[in-house]
Amino acid sequence: MSRPATLKVGSTSYWTIMTYTSAGVLVDADSTPTVAVKKNGTAVADVVTVTKRSATTGIYDAYYNPASESEGDCFTIEETATISAQAYVQSWNFEILAAERGTDDSSPSRYYTFANGSGTDYADAYTNRDVAKNLPKVQKAIVRLKISGNASSSSDWRLTLNPPTGNPSGGFDLLDGVTLPAGFSNYILQAEVDLAACDNVDGSWYIVFEDFNNYGSVLSIADASVQFSDVPIASVGGDATAANQTSISNAIAALNDFDPSSQTVANVGLVAVTTTNSDMRGTDGANTVVPNTIAPDNAGITANGTAISSLNNITVQQVWDALTSGSYVSGSFGERLLVSQGTHRTVQVTGSNHVAADVHEFQSDSITAAAIAADAVTELQTGLVTVGTAFTYTNGAGDTHNVTIS
Numbered sequence: 001m002s003r004p005a006t007l008k009v010g011s012t013s014y015w016t017i018m019t020y021t022s023a024g025v026l027v028d029a030d031s032t033p034t035v036a037v038k039k040n041g042t043a044v045a046d047v048v049t050v051t052k053r054s055a056t057t058g059i060y061d062a063y064y065n066p067a068s069e070s071e072g073d074c075f076t077i078e079e080t081a082t083i084s085a086q087a088y089v090q091s092w093n094f095e096i097l098a099a100e101r102g103t104d105d106s107s108p109s110r111y112y113t114f115a116n117g118s119g120t121d122y123a124d125a126y127t128n129r130d131v132a133k134n135l136p137k138v139q140k141a142i143v144r145l146k147i148s149g150n151a152s153s154s155s156d157w158r159l160t161l162n163p164p165t166g167n168p169s170g171g172f173d174l175l176d177g178v179t180l181p182a183g184f185s186n187y188i189l190q191a192e193v194d195l196a197a198c199d200n201v202d203g204s205w206y207i208v209f210e211d212f213n214n215y216g217s218v219l220s221i222a223d224a225s226v227q228f229s230d231v232p233i234a235s236v237g238g239d240a241t242a243a244n245q246t247s248i249s250n251a252i253a254a255l256n257d258f259d260p261s262s263q264t265v266a267n268v269g270l271v272a273v274t275t276t277n278s279d280m281r282g283t284d285g286a287n288t289v290v291p292n293t294i295a296p297d298n299a300g301i302t303a304n305g306t307a308i309s310s311l312n313n314i315t316v317q318q319v320w321d322a323l324t325s326g327s328y329v330s331g332s333f334g335e336r337l338l339v340s341q342g343t344h345r346t347v348q349v350t351g352s353n354h355v356a357a358d359v360h361e362f363q364s365d366s367i368t369a370a371a372i373a374a375d376a377v378t379e380l381q382t383g384l385v386t387v388g389t390a391f392t393y394t395n396g397a398g399d400t401h402n403v404t405i406s
Helices: 242-254 268-274 298-313 316-320 374-382
Strands: 006-008 013-018 034-039 042-044 049-052 059-064 074-083 086-097 109-113 117-119 129-131 140-149 158-162 187-194 203-210 219-229 390-394 400-404
Touching: 034 059, 140 158, 203 219
Parallel strands: 006 086
Antiparallel strands: 013 059, 034 042, 034 074, 049 059, 074 086, 109 219, 117 219, 129 203, 140 187, 140 219, 158 203, 390 400
């Protein structure tokens, strides 16, 4: 299983311990695994935190932040556990790397950590760091720490970073311009101080809390660190003192009081109204017709759209259902269609372009001599009694009489 090979100064290393049986099955260890640490071959009493991963068999999460480390230090991590009465031991190493700053060592900086401490006055009891790196005369120090306490007023106590020897006497004030809330807990404090007045950086540095009015104020400090650099404060582009950080924070907070309902920005109220409209076309209600053109205005565009829409809903059934009256004009194609006055409209057009139909009735005096052919007249005459023609007449008694029609 892979383990971290390097760790940057001031960082925390995280890894996972997994406990298996000889058959390769994950099982919980008989008890939580323990981890011992050696720094450059010598055992140290640093604490490595190991916790079982919730609801997961045989997996433990571990993390470790060395109490002190410098670039090039080598740490050996030794894990020990008992799995089903079988001992488990695994060792692995990681090396400390410098905290990179883009061009590392172009502006030398050193990072140191302090042990946690608490009390009403622990100027001497608080654990210090011995700086002996032969640094050049440093220009600034950035101090980071987490503080908790019940101090009622910072005027009753002080928190300082004290150099090993020389000026300034009384150390550097870490609360300059900082107002702490009453009963603060886990308050993260970062302060940048100018070390131009410090004559010597080699030796023991202290973070000092002093309840100088003896009000019984209690302060706890955790995760404290100091980073030294020989870069002058003015050359890094600004002054990041605690007072300036507070000023910047207040300025940012002041940007968050914008009230759109007060229309501080011109026309904000108008914008809030027009955005509720759903028929905007860029210049709503304006006549966008260029003079002397045939383009329609907005009302004409709307009317045209309505007219075009109405053309799209005619059906075949509506064509056949149209009334004959007023359906066509003189000379139109519709005028030349056969139109029936009733529902009996079956007519055939023969191959010789003749209309064939059953004639049910004639108008009075509608059949003239011109309408009857000569052969039709002959046929009629053959069946009729004409002048000069004899015919037989039978009476009721059965006698026969010859009658001449003249």
